[in-house]
Amino acid sequence: MQYDARAMKAQRCRCVGLIACCSLLAMGLSLPASAATDLSEKAAATAAPAATTLRISLDDAVALFLRQNLDLLMAKFGIESAKGQQITAKLFPNPTVSIGTLSAYTQGRNIGNSGQLFGQVQQLFELAGKRGYRIESAGFGTQSVEAAFEDAVRQLTFTVKDAYNRTQLAQRRLALAEENRDRFSRILDVNTIRFKKGYIAEVDLIRIRLQFIDFQSQVIQSIQEGDTARGDLRQLLRVSPATGLELTSEFDYKRIDPDINRLRTMALDARPDVRSKRFTMSQREAELKLARAYRIPDVTVGGGYAVQGSKGPDNQGQLALNLGLPLPLFNRNQGGIVQAEVAVQSAEADLSKTLNQVENEVDVAYRNLLQSRRLVEAFLGGVLDDARSTFTIVERAYERGGATILDLLDAARTSRTIQQNYFEALFSYQRHVIQLESAVGQEILL
Structure with missing residues (x-):
């Protein structure tokens, strides 16, 4: 065969x-x-695994990232550990059980004829609301850890969206580079024939060939950029390199005009890192109240029963009741109170710093959004179409002999530069949109 x-x-x-x-x-x-x-x-x-393609939108990418990494992030931030501390704070002190013997060794007595066996149970009772303050502190600690986890999700969501948009930008660059390469490939073929017939000079053919090579190198560079961007996105989504990614969200301009005053209010009220700092400050205040409560000593109450030996003086059992109270003569937790007061001041300063940082982040992101929006709208106002049409007009004029090769090359480079700059401006605009969303702490509706 x-x-x-x-x-x-x-x-x-x-x-x-x-x-x-x-x-x-x-x-x-x-x-x-x-x-x-x-x-x-x-x-x-040696058989190669079957390739698969994952069709995914921007929202799907974020959801997949969270689904693949949520358990790992929760373990990293110790949310379950904080909940365990909250359970521990609610527990009462354990009682103490003691058993002992007592015997006399004078006048012929010993443990056999005058021994006494006694048992006692003691329980510590915390006063001044110590247990309540401890529960309050642990509760705020858990809320602070949960808010810090939400803040990590906020920042990582920005990373996923940015990687998704970078992949889209690389795809648009590649499409533009391939379009220019194919267009100049046809121009090169036509002018090669014209050169052989003696209609154009060799130097003009060389210039066209060099421009074609330039567009071909741009195609290769765009492919490399796209592979890098898709690799970064796959790593975030924990997707195999053998899986192809087909991005379904549109890489187009959608105008948003948010209210800056409303955004500032939203950020200061709802942003996770602000809530985490506020919960931390409340926790430090609860710890200060607990430290002050330790100035009041706790009470230990105990009770027991003693049984005498068979040859004791009266051969009867005895009941015992005792009350223990430390005298706060020297240690009234002075050092603990000072430390707790410093912790409150530190938490308050940290919260103030975070609020100022959030306000500035929102303001900068908003101003960047306005400027990038102006740039995109300037391209869409006619510059982009003018660059494309100019290239087509010059190309047709060159074919009829009404334009020089330098005019053609200049029109091609200008068209390419304008379109690439538009893609860059559109990517910058979308990045500033998600930066503003990240600064506010929630999605901005169109």
Whole structure:
């Protein structure tokens, strides 16, 4: 059986064993069973995995990222550990059980004829609301950790959206580069014929060829940028490199005109890192109240029962009740109170710093959004269409002899530069939109 060389190259790796066996059988040869099995196993081992394509929108990418990484992030921030501390804060002190013996060793007495066995239970009672303050502090601590986790999700969501948009930008750059390459490939073919017929000079053909090579290099560069951007997005989404990504969200301009005063209010009220700092400050205030409560000593109440030996003076049992109260003569938790007061002041300063930082982030993101919006709208106001039409007009004029090769090359470069700058401006605008959303702490509706 004759096989065409091109057909052989198109066969899948998984068919190598079968083709080899069939070829040998056709020539009258036979393979041992073990050899055939080894050959099949090698072919299966070298078979390439089937490629899959993941169609994903921007919202789907964010949802997939959170689904793939949520458990890891929760473990990292120790949310369950903080909840465990909250449970511990609610527990009462354990009672203490003690058992002992008492015996006299004078006047012929010993443990056998005058011994006494007694048992006692003691319980510590916390006063001045210590347990309540401890529960309050642990509750604020858990809320602070949860808010810090939400803030991490906020920042990582920005990273995912930015990687998604960078991939879209690379795709648009590649499409533009391929369009310019294909267009100049046709121009090069036509002018090669014209050169052979003596209609144009060799230097003009060389200039067209160099411009074609320039567009071809841009195609390669855009492919590399796209592979890098998709690789970054796959890592964030924890997707296999063998999986292709098809981005379904539009890379187009959508005007938003947010209210800056409303955005500032939203950020100061709802942003997770602000809430985390506020919960931390409330926790420090609860710890200060707990430290002050430790100035009041706790009470220990105990009760017990004692049984005398068989030859004791009265051979009767005895009940005991005791009350223990430390005298706060020296230690009234002075150092703990000072430390708690400093912690409150530090938390208050940290909250004030965060509020100022949030206000500035919102203001900067808003101003950047306005400027990038103006730039995009300037391109859409006619500059983009003018650059494209100018290239087409000059190309047709060149074909009729009404323009020089330098005019053609200049129009091509101008058209390419204007379109690339538009893509950059559109990407910058979308990045400033998600930066503003990140600064506010929630999505801005169009």
